[in-house]
Amino acid sequence: MSNRVLVTGAAGYIGSHTVVELVKAGYEVVGVDDFANSTPDVLKGISSILGFEIPFVEADCSDMSSFSRVFEAYPDIDAAIHFAAFKAVGESVLKPVEYFRNNLMSLVNLIDLMRSRESGNIVFSSSCTVYGEPDEGALPISETARTKPALSPYGRTKQMCEDMLKDSVRAYGNIKVTALRYFNPIGAHPSALIGELPVGVPQNLVPYITQTAAGLRKELSIFGDDYDTPDGTCIRDYIYVCDLAKAHVRAVDRMLGADGERYELFNLGTGTGVSVLELVNEFKRVTGVDLPYKFAPRREGDIVKVWADASKANKILGWKADTPLGDVLLSAWNWEKKIRNL
Ligand code: UD1
Numbered sequence: 001m002s003n004r005v006l007v008t009g010a011a012g013y014i015g016s017h018t019v020v021e022l023v024k025a026g027y028e029v030v031g032v033d034d035f036a037n038s039t040p041d042v043l044k045g046i047s048s049i050l051g052f053e054i055p056f057v058e059a060d061c062s063d064m065s066s067f068s069r070v071f072e073a074y075p076d077i078d079a080a081i082h083f084a085a086f087k088a089v090g091e092s093v094l095k096p097v098e099y100f101r102n103n104l105m106s107l108v109n110l111i112d113l114m115r116s117r118e119s120g121n122i123v124f125s126s127s128c129t130v131y132g133e134p135d136e137g138a139l140p141i142s143e144t145a146r147t148k149p150a151l152s153p154y155g156r157t158k159q160m161c162e163d164m165l166k167d168s169v170r171a172y173g174n175i176k177v178t179a180l181r182y183f184n185p186i187g188a189h190p191s192a193l194i195g196e197l198p199v200g201v202p203q204n205l206v207p208y209i210t211q212t213a214a215g216l217r218k219e220l221s222i223f224g225d226d227y228d229t230p231d232g233t234c235i236r237d238y239i240y241v242c243d244l245a246k247a248h249v250r251a252v253d254r255m256l257g258a259d260g261e262r263y264e265l266f267n268l269g270t271g272t273g274v275s276v277l278e279l280v281n282e283f284k285r286v287t288g289v290d291l292p293y294k295f296a297p298r299r300e301g302d303i304v305k306v307w308a309d310a311s312k313a314n315k316i317l318g319w320k321a322d323t324p325l326g327d328v329l330l331s332a333w334n335w336e337k338k339i340r341n342l
Contacts, residue, residue, distance in 0.1 A: 080122050205279065
Protein backbone atom coordinates (compact mmCIF):
# COMPACT_ATOMS: atom_id res chain seq x y z
CA MET A 1 0.00 0.00 0.00
CA SER A 2 1.17 3.50 -0.82
CA ASN A 3 -0.54 5.35 2.03
CA ARG A 4 -1.87 7.89 -0.49
CA VAL A 5 -5.06 9.69 0.49
CA LEU A 6 -7.06 11.72 -2.01
CA VAL A 7 -8.63 14.82 -0.46
CA THR A 8 -11.35 16.44 -2.54
CA GLY A 9 -12.08 20.03 -1.55
CA ALA A 10 -8.51 20.26 -0.24
CA ALA A 11 -8.50 24.06 -0.43
CA GLY A 12 -11.74 24.31 1.53
CA TYR A 13 -12.13 25.04 5.21
CA ILE A 14 -12.22 21.52 6.67
CA GLY A 15 -10.27 20.00 3.75
CA SER A 16 -7.24 22.24 4.26
CA HIS A 17 -7.03 21.49 7.99
CA THR A 18 -7.39 17.78 7.29
CA VAL A 19 -4.58 17.80 4.71
CA VAL A 20 -2.28 19.23 7.39
CA GLU A 21 -3.25 16.56 9.94
CA LEU A 22 -2.92 13.73 7.39
CA VAL A 23 0.59 14.81 6.44
CA LYS A 24 1.54 15.21 10.11
CA ALA A 25 0.32 11.65 10.65
CA GLY A 26 2.60 10.35 7.87
CA TYR A 27 0.18 10.05 4.97
CA GLU A 28 0.95 10.99 1.39
CA VAL A 29 -1.89 13.12 0.06
CA VAL A 30 -3.13 14.42 -3.24
CA GLY A 31 -5.45 17.40 -3.05
CA VAL A 32 -8.16 18.28 -5.54
CA ASP A 33 -10.17 21.47 -5.77
CA ASP A 34 -11.73 23.62 -8.47
CA PHE A 35 -11.58 26.78 -6.29
CA ALA A 36 -15.34 27.27 -6.72
CA ASN A 37 -15.50 28.34 -3.08
CA SER A 38 -11.82 28.80 -2.19
CA THR A 39 -8.60 30.26 -3.57
CA PRO A 40 -5.12 28.97 -4.45
CA ASP A 41 -3.81 31.07 -1.52
CA VAL A 42 -5.09 28.34 0.79
CA LEU A 43 -2.52 25.98 -0.75
CA LYS A 44 0.18 28.53 0.09
CA GLY A 45 -1.02 28.51 3.69
CA ILE A 46 -0.81 24.72 3.78
CA SER A 47 2.71 24.83 2.28
CA SER A 48 3.83 27.37 4.88
CA ILE A 49 2.66 25.09 7.69
CA LEU A 50 4.13 21.90 6.20
CA GLY A 51 7.27 23.35 4.63
CA PHE A 52 6.53 21.86 1.21
CA GLU A 53 3.88 21.92 -1.50
CA ILE A 54 1.41 19.07 -1.44
CA PRO A 55 0.64 17.19 -4.68
CA PHE A 56 -2.41 18.94 -6.06
CA VAL A 57 -4.63 18.76 -9.15
CA GLU A 58 -7.09 21.50 -10.09
CA ALA A 59 -10.20 19.60 -11.12
CA ASP A 60 -13.98 19.68 -10.86
CA CYS A 61 -15.15 16.45 -9.20
CA SER A 62 -18.63 16.77 -10.71
CA ASP A 63 -17.08 16.58 -14.20
CA MET A 64 -15.85 13.03 -14.85
CA SER A 65 -13.39 13.98 -17.59
CA SER A 66 -11.76 16.48 -15.24
CA PHE A 67 -11.89 14.33 -12.08
CA SER A 68 -10.58 11.12 -13.71
CA ARG A 69 -7.30 12.92 -14.52
CA VAL A 70 -6.48 12.82 -10.83
CA PHE A 71 -6.57 9.01 -10.77
CA GLU A 72 -4.51 8.86 -13.97
CA ALA A 73 -1.85 11.09 -12.40
CA TYR A 74 -1.99 9.29 -9.01
CA PRO A 75 -2.86 5.64 -9.57
CA ASP A 76 -1.77 4.73 -6.04
CA ILE A 77 -4.72 6.25 -4.15
CA ASP A 78 -5.75 4.02 -1.21
CA ALA A 79 -8.48 6.13 0.32
CA ALA A 80 -10.47 9.23 -0.54
CA ILE A 81 -11.86 11.85 1.83
CA HIS A 82 -14.66 13.61 0.04
CA PHE A 83 -15.19 17.19 1.21
CA ALA A 84 -15.90 18.86 -2.13
CA ALA A 85 -19.48 20.15 -1.91
CA PHE A 86 -21.56 23.29 -1.66
CA LYS A 87 -22.71 23.96 1.90
CA ALA A 88 -24.83 27.10 2.20
CA VAL A 89 -28.29 26.16 3.40
CA GLY A 90 -30.04 29.34 2.20
CA GLU A 91 -28.34 29.35 -1.19
CA SER A 92 -29.35 25.73 -1.75
CA VAL A 93 -33.02 26.70 -1.50
CA LEU A 94 -32.53 29.19 -4.35
CA LYS A 95 -30.22 27.00 -6.45
CA PRO A 96 -31.24 23.36 -5.93
CA VAL A 97 -30.00 22.19 -9.33
CA GLU A 98 -26.53 23.56 -8.67
CA TYR A 99 -26.49 21.75 -5.34
CA PHE A 100 -27.72 18.47 -6.86
CA ARG A 101 -25.23 18.69 -9.71
CA ASN A 102 -22.24 19.52 -7.56
CA ASN A 103 -22.93 17.52 -4.39
CA LEU A 104 -24.49 14.41 -5.96
CA MET A 105 -22.52 14.17 -9.20
CA SER A 106 -19.16 14.55 -7.54
CA LEU A 107 -19.95 11.62 -5.26
CA VAL A 108 -21.33 9.51 -8.13
CA ASN A 109 -18.07 10.14 -9.99
CA LEU A 110 -15.94 9.33 -6.96
CA ILE A 111 -17.72 6.02 -6.35
CA ASP A 112 -17.46 5.21 -10.05
CA LEU A 113 -13.72 5.87 -10.01
CA MET A 114 -13.17 3.93 -6.77
CA ARG A 115 -15.38 0.90 -7.43
CA SER A 116 -12.98 -0.84 -9.81
CA ARG A 117 -9.91 -0.30 -7.64
CA GLU A 118 -8.31 -2.64 -5.17
CA SER A 119 -8.89 -0.18 -2.31
CA GLY A 120 -12.26 1.55 -2.37
CA ASN A 121 -12.08 3.38 0.95
CA ILE A 122 -14.23 6.51 1.11
CA VAL A 123 -14.62 8.92 4.02
CA PHE A 124 -17.65 11.12 3.49
CA SER A 125 -18.42 14.56 4.97
CA SER A 126 -21.95 14.41 6.24
CA SER A 127 -23.74 16.71 8.64
CA CYS A 128 -25.87 16.71 11.78
CA THR A 129 -28.43 18.45 9.59
CA VAL A 130 -29.70 14.94 8.69
CA TYR A 131 -31.23 14.68 12.19
CA GLY A 132 -33.41 17.77 11.77
CA GLU A 133 -34.94 18.97 15.06
CA PRO A 134 -34.23 16.21 17.57
CA ASP A 135 -37.22 14.69 19.37
CA GLU A 136 -37.82 15.56 23.01
CA GLY A 137 -35.48 13.43 25.12
CA ALA A 138 -33.23 12.51 22.16
CA LEU A 139 -30.39 14.84 23.19
CA PRO A 140 -27.49 14.32 23.04
CA ILE A 141 -28.32 12.80 19.68
CA SER A 142 -26.71 9.50 18.72
CA GLU A 143 -26.15 7.81 15.36
CA THR A 144 -29.10 5.52 16.04
CA ALA A 145 -31.59 8.42 16.05
CA ARG A 146 -33.76 8.40 13.00
CA THR A 147 -33.13 11.06 10.39
CA LYS A 148 -35.84 13.57 9.52
CA PRO A 149 -36.95 14.89 6.13
CA ALA A 150 -34.42 17.53 5.08
CA LEU A 151 -35.40 21.18 5.36
CA SER A 152 -33.19 22.31 2.47
CA PRO A 153 -31.73 20.92 -0.77
CA TYR A 154 -28.33 21.10 0.96
CA GLY A 155 -29.55 18.81 3.75
CA ARG A 156 -31.23 16.55 1.21
CA THR A 157 -27.96 16.09 -0.70
CA LYS A 158 -26.27 14.93 2.53
CA GLN A 159 -29.02 12.36 3.12
CA MET A 160 -28.99 11.24 -0.50
CA CYS A 161 -25.21 10.90 -0.49
CA GLU A 162 -25.33 8.71 2.62
CA ASP A 163 -27.93 6.51 0.88
CA MET A 164 -25.90 6.36 -2.34
CA LEU A 165 -22.91 5.20 -0.34
CA LYS A 166 -24.92 2.50 1.46
CA ASP A 167 -26.19 1.17 -1.89
CA SER A 168 -22.65 1.20 -3.29
CA VAL A 169 -21.27 -0.76 -0.33
CA ARG A 170 -23.94 -3.41 -1.03
CA ALA A 171 -23.17 -3.54 -4.75
CA TYR A 172 -19.39 -3.24 -4.94
CA GLY A 173 -17.30 -5.56 -2.80
CA ASN A 174 -14.28 -3.26 -2.58
CA ILE A 175 -16.13 -0.15 -1.44
CA LYS A 176 -15.84 0.67 2.24
CA VAL A 177 -17.33 3.83 3.71
CA THR A 178 -17.01 5.94 6.84
CA ALA A 179 -19.65 8.66 6.98
CA LEU A 180 -18.86 11.44 9.42
CA ARG A 181 -21.70 13.66 10.64
CA TYR A 182 -20.20 16.99 11.61
CA PHE A 183 -21.82 19.27 14.13
CA ASN A 184 -20.68 22.96 13.92
CA PRO A 185 -17.00 23.26 12.93
CA ILE A 186 -15.33 26.52 14.01
CA GLY A 187 -11.88 28.02 14.58
CA ALA A 188 -8.64 28.07 12.63
CA HIS A 189 -5.23 26.42 12.62
CA PRO A 190 -3.05 27.68 15.52
CA SER A 191 -0.55 29.08 13.00
CA ALA A 192 -3.29 31.39 11.62
CA LEU A 193 -2.06 30.39 8.15
CA ILE A 194 -5.32 28.65 7.23
CA GLY A 195 -8.88 29.19 8.47
CA GLU A 196 -12.43 29.80 7.34
CA LEU A 197 -12.79 32.20 4.41
CA PRO A 198 -16.46 32.96 3.80
CA VAL A 199 -17.35 34.57 0.48
CA GLY A 200 -19.42 37.76 0.94
CA VAL A 201 -21.51 38.28 4.08
CA PRO A 202 -20.91 35.33 6.44
CA GLN A 203 -23.97 33.16 7.07
CA ASN A 204 -22.38 31.22 9.93
CA LEU A 205 -22.09 32.51 13.45
CA VAL A 206 -18.37 32.54 14.21
CA PRO A 207 -17.18 34.26 10.99
CA TYR A 208 -19.90 36.86 11.55
CA ILE A 209 -18.65 37.39 15.10
CA THR A 210 -14.99 37.75 14.10
CA GLN A 211 -15.84 40.11 11.22
CA THR A 212 -17.94 42.24 13.58
CA ALA A 213 -15.15 42.32 16.15
CA ALA A 214 -12.77 43.36 13.34
CA GLY A 215 -15.08 46.26 12.45
CA LEU A 216 -16.22 44.91 9.07
CA ARG A 217 -19.83 44.52 10.29
CA LYS A 218 -21.71 46.96 12.49
CA GLU A 219 -23.22 44.42 14.87
CA LEU A 220 -24.10 40.78 15.20
CA SER A 221 -27.77 39.86 14.97
CA ILE A 222 -28.63 37.02 17.31
CA PHE A 223 -31.47 35.23 15.62
CA GLY A 224 -34.15 34.67 18.26
CA ASP A 225 -34.12 35.21 22.03
CA ASP A 226 -37.34 33.43 22.94
CA TYR A 227 -36.53 29.80 22.16
CA ASP A 228 -37.22 27.10 24.71
CA THR A 229 -33.63 27.09 26.00
CA PRO A 230 -32.16 28.41 29.28
CA ASP A 231 -31.21 31.82 27.82
CA GLY A 232 -33.68 31.82 24.90
CA THR A 233 -31.03 31.46 22.15
CA CYS A 234 -30.36 28.37 20.01
CA ILE A 235 -27.97 25.67 21.15
CA ARG A 236 -25.34 23.94 18.99
CA ASP A 237 -22.30 21.72 19.38
CA TYR A 238 -19.30 23.79 18.24
CA ILE A 239 -16.31 21.61 17.36
CA TYR A 240 -12.76 22.82 16.73
CA VAL A 241 -11.84 22.31 13.07
CA CYS A 242 -8.42 20.84 13.99
CA ASP A 243 -10.07 18.29 16.31
CA LEU A 244 -12.47 17.49 13.46
CA ALA A 245 -9.55 17.11 11.04
CA LYS A 246 -7.87 14.62 13.38
CA ALA A 247 -11.00 12.45 13.40
CA HIS A 248 -10.53 12.01 9.63
CA VAL A 249 -7.02 10.69 10.20
CA ARG A 250 -8.41 8.18 12.70
CA ALA A 251 -11.11 7.15 10.22
CA VAL A 252 -8.52 6.54 7.48
CA ASP A 253 -6.26 4.64 9.92
CA ARG A 254 -9.18 2.41 10.80
CA MET A 255 -10.17 1.74 7.19
CA LEU A 256 -6.65 1.04 5.98
CA GLY A 257 -6.10 -1.14 9.04
CA ALA A 258 -9.00 -3.23 7.74
CA ASP A 259 -10.89 -2.68 10.99
CA GLY A 260 -14.61 -2.20 11.29
CA GLU A 261 -17.68 -2.77 9.19
CA ARG A 262 -17.90 -1.86 5.52
CA TYR A 263 -20.26 1.04 6.26
CA GLU A 264 -19.70 2.98 9.43
CA LEU A 265 -21.21 6.17 10.73
CA PHE A 266 -19.89 8.53 13.40
CA ASN A 267 -21.10 11.75 14.97
CA LEU A 268 -18.27 14.27 15.29
CA GLY A 269 -18.99 16.80 18.00
CA THR A 270 -17.87 17.71 21.49
CA GLY A 271 -20.93 16.35 23.23
CA THR A 272 -21.66 19.74 24.80
CA GLY A 273 -24.37 22.17 23.78
CA VAL A 274 -23.52 25.89 23.80
CA SER A 275 -26.02 28.70 23.24
CA VAL A 276 -25.43 31.61 20.87
CA LEU A 277 -25.30 33.98 23.85
CA GLU A 278 -22.84 31.78 25.74
CA LEU A 279 -20.59 31.67 22.68
CA VAL A 280 -20.73 35.45 22.26
CA ASN A 281 -19.86 35.98 25.94
CA GLU A 282 -16.99 33.48 25.76
CA PHE A 283 -15.62 35.28 22.68
CA LYS A 284 -15.70 38.60 24.53
CA ARG A 285 -14.07 37.06 27.60
CA VAL A 286 -11.12 35.41 25.83
CA THR A 287 -10.41 38.16 23.32
CA GLY A 288 -11.22 41.17 25.50
CA VAL A 289 -12.79 42.70 22.39
CA ASP A 290 -16.19 44.35 22.49
CA LEU A 291 -18.81 42.72 20.32
CA PRO A 292 -21.86 44.82 19.54
CA TYR A 293 -24.95 42.66 19.13
CA LYS A 294 -28.72 42.93 19.03
CA PHE A 295 -31.51 40.41 19.21
CA ALA A 296 -33.24 39.89 15.89
CA PRO A 297 -36.18 37.74 14.72
CA ARG A 298 -35.71 34.00 14.46
CA ARG A 299 -34.01 32.72 11.29
CA GLU A 300 -36.26 30.51 9.23
CA GLY A 301 -35.41 26.84 9.32
CA ASP A 302 -33.16 27.05 12.39
CA ILE A 303 -33.00 24.02 14.65
CA VAL A 304 -33.66 25.01 18.30
CA LYS A 305 -31.12 22.75 19.95
CA VAL A 306 -28.82 19.97 18.87
CA TRP A 307 -25.65 18.52 20.28
CA ALA A 308 -23.87 15.24 19.73
CA ASP A 309 -23.57 12.00 21.53
CA ALA A 310 -20.01 11.47 20.30
CA SER A 311 -19.35 8.41 22.45
CA LYS A 312 -19.18 6.06 19.45
CA ALA A 313 -16.37 8.09 17.84
CA ASN A 314 -14.70 8.50 21.26
CA LYS A 315 -14.68 4.75 21.79
CA ILE A 316 -14.21 3.26 18.34
CA LEU A 317 -12.03 5.90 16.70
CA GLY A 318 -10.17 6.59 19.96
CA TRP A 319 -10.75 10.27 19.37
CA LYS A 320 -12.15 13.15 21.37
CA ALA A 321 -12.80 16.81 20.56
CA ASP A 322 -11.39 18.36 23.71
CA THR A 323 -9.96 21.77 22.77
CA PRO A 324 -11.56 24.31 25.13
CA LEU A 325 -14.09 26.63 23.47
CA GLY A 326 -12.16 29.73 24.56
CA ASP A 327 -9.00 28.53 22.79
CA VAL A 328 -11.03 27.72 19.68
CA LEU A 329 -12.60 31.18 19.59
CA LEU A 330 -9.20 32.75 20.10
CA SER A 331 -7.88 30.81 17.09
CA ALA A 332 -10.77 32.16 14.98
CA TRP A 333 -10.00 35.69 16.16
CA ASN A 334 -6.25 35.33 15.45
CA TRP A 335 -7.08 34.19 11.92
CA GLU A 336 -9.44 37.13 11.35
CA LYS A 337 -6.78 39.55 12.63
CA LYS A 338 -4.19 37.96 10.36
CA ILE A 339 -6.26 38.24 7.18
CA ARG A 340 -7.32 41.82 8.01
CA ASN A 341 -3.78 42.87 8.97
CA LEU A 342 -4.96 43.97 12.43
C1 UD1 B 1 -26.19 24.77 9.55
C2 UD1 B 1 -26.38 23.29 9.55
C3 UD1 B 1 -25.11 22.55 9.26
C4 UD1 B 1 -24.46 23.10 8.02
C5 UD1 B 1 -24.20 24.57 8.20
C6 UD1 B 1 -23.57 25.10 6.94
C7 UD1 B 1 -28.08 22.41 11.09
C8 UD1 B 1 -28.39 21.98 12.48
N1 UD1 B 1 -26.84 22.83 10.86
O1 UD1 B 1 -25.54 25.10 10.72
O2 UD1 B 1 -25.37 21.20 9.06
O3 UD1 B 1 -23.26 22.43 7.77
O4 UD1 B 1 -25.45 25.22 8.44
O5 UD1 B 1 -23.66 26.44 6.80
O6 UD1 B 1 -28.91 22.39 10.21
N2 UD1 B 1 -26.67 32.77 14.23
C9 UD1 B 1 -26.98 34.06 14.68
N3 UD1 B 1 -26.54 35.12 13.95
C10 UD1 B 1 -25.81 34.97 12.79
C11 UD1 B 1 -25.50 33.66 12.34
C12 UD1 B 1 -25.96 32.59 13.08
O7 UD1 B 1 -27.62 34.22 15.71
O8 UD1 B 1 -25.46 35.98 12.17
C13 UD1 B 1 -27.12 31.61 15.02
C14 UD1 B 1 -28.07 30.69 14.27
O9 UD1 B 1 -29.39 31.10 14.41
C15 UD1 B 1 -27.76 29.35 14.96
C16 UD1 B 1 -26.29 29.47 15.37
O10 UD1 B 1 -25.99 30.85 15.33
O11 UD1 B 1 -28.54 29.26 16.12
C17 UD1 B 1 -25.37 28.72 14.43
O12 UD1 B 1 -25.65 29.11 13.10
P1 UD1 B 1 -24.72 28.71 11.86
O13 UD1 B 1 -23.30 29.02 12.19
O14 UD1 B 1 -25.32 29.32 10.65
O15 UD1 B 1 -24.81 27.13 11.82
P2 UD1 B 1 -26.09 26.15 11.73
O16 UD1 B 1 -27.26 26.86 11.20
O17 UD1 B 1 -26.21 25.48 13.04
